[in-house]
Amino acid sequence: MKSMTKALLAGVIAAAASIPAYAATTLTLAHVDPVDWHTSKKGAAAKVFKELVEAESAGRLKVNVYPSGQLGGETDAIQSAQDGTLTMTMVSGAYARVCPEAGVLEIPYLFPSAPVAWSVLDGDFGKALGEQCLKTTGLRTLAYGETGFRNFTNSKRAVAEPKDLDGLKIRVMTNPLYVEMVKSMGGEPTPIAWPEVPAALTTGVVDGQENPVSVIYANKFYEMQKYLTLDGHVYGADFFLINDEIYSDLPAEDQAIIARAAKVAALTGRAIQQINSAEGLTALAAKGMTITTPTAAQLDMFRAAAQPAVVEWLSKQIDPSWIERAQNAVDAAASK
Known part of the structure; x- marks a missing residue:
């Protein structure tokens, strides 16, 4: 009996020895949104990612999340992820500064709806864009989340078509693409850093700005802006990015866990963003904002005014074939 017990024990020890023993690994993930997952798209995505990774790896992988810009803005997070001092980040418009091809997603009036955008990003075009950006940045795109469609607000008048923007000073990000876009529609683009926007709106340095509905509501822009135009221009x-060198050094099993969790997290972020947009729109109306929804014909006017100028500018920054590929992908997705 003793010999049988020893034999069984030896077998268990031998089996345990054959299982790969991976050291615990800590992943660091930073983003600029609030931590509250009920109202924050990046906050929700980060929570889901952390919970899934830690659970599926049985604690072998640990995720430390730094929300609310604790480690700096989006540009800082990108640089830190490239350096490897940060493992992962979630960023939006700032990524085009290091991967210019990502700017094709910001061609005005490119996407007719969120489902079309999801189809494009989750399909062959999104994969190709991620691979291109990997070559130039060293950051692997694990998935695409959503910050939402951007819309104009202002304190002067209702805007239903491009001519209504004439003479309005519109705050834009410090991004030449947005400067070209607003200028082409007759507005006066004024690049202002994000922390300075509330003061600029309050003091009248600018007449308006452009952002997703959820951002407009969360930052109480309804207190400074009377008019909202649901044109969804960008x-x-x-x-959802990870340092590729760090990712490639991980065991295949851990890579699979991370990649799978990132996709689920991105979908969660999209869902929260959609909820926030719907609730935010109702809340903005209740706060007294005058909301204008352009007709299909008026949206065509916006597109005709803005797209050519931005496409011309973008064609000088990247291989124009990327623009054509993006437009073809949108057409294919919209026709389904």
Whole structure:
């Protein structure tokens, strides 16, 4: 009996020895949104990612999340992820500064709806864009989340078509693409850093700005802006990024856990963003904002005014074939 017990024990020890023993690994993930997962798209995505990774790896992988810009803005997070001092980040418009091809997603009026954008980003085009950005940045795109469609607000008058923007000073991000877009529609683009926007709106330095509905509501822009135009001129995507050198050094099993969790997290972020947009729109109306929804014909006017100028500018920054590929992918997705 003793010999049998010893034999069984030896077998168990031998089996245990054959299982790969991976050291515990800590992943660091930073983003600029609030931590509250009920109202924050990146906050929700980060929570889901952390919970899934830690659970599926049985604690072998630990995820430390740094929300609310604790480690700096999006540009800082991108640089830190490239350096490897940060493992992962979720960023939107700032990514085009290091991967210019990502700017194709910000061609005005490119996406007719969120489902079309999801189809494009989750399909062959999104994969090709991620591979291109990997070559230039060293960051792997694990998935695409959503920051939502951007819309104009202002304190002067209702805007239903491009001519209504004439002479209005509109705050834009410090991004030449947005400067070209607003200028082409007759507005006066004024690049202002994000922390300075509330003061600029309050003091009248600018007449308006442009952001997703959820951002407009969360930042109480309804206290400074009377008019909202639901033109959805740019669809904002969140890039879920990881330092590729760190990722490639991980065991295949851990890579699979991370990749799978990132996709689920991105979908969660999209869902929260959609909820926030719907609730935010109702809340903005209740706060007294005058909301204008352009007709299909008026949206065509916006598109005709803005797209050519931005496409011309973008064609000088990247291989124009990327623009054509993006437009073809949108057409294919919209026709389904």
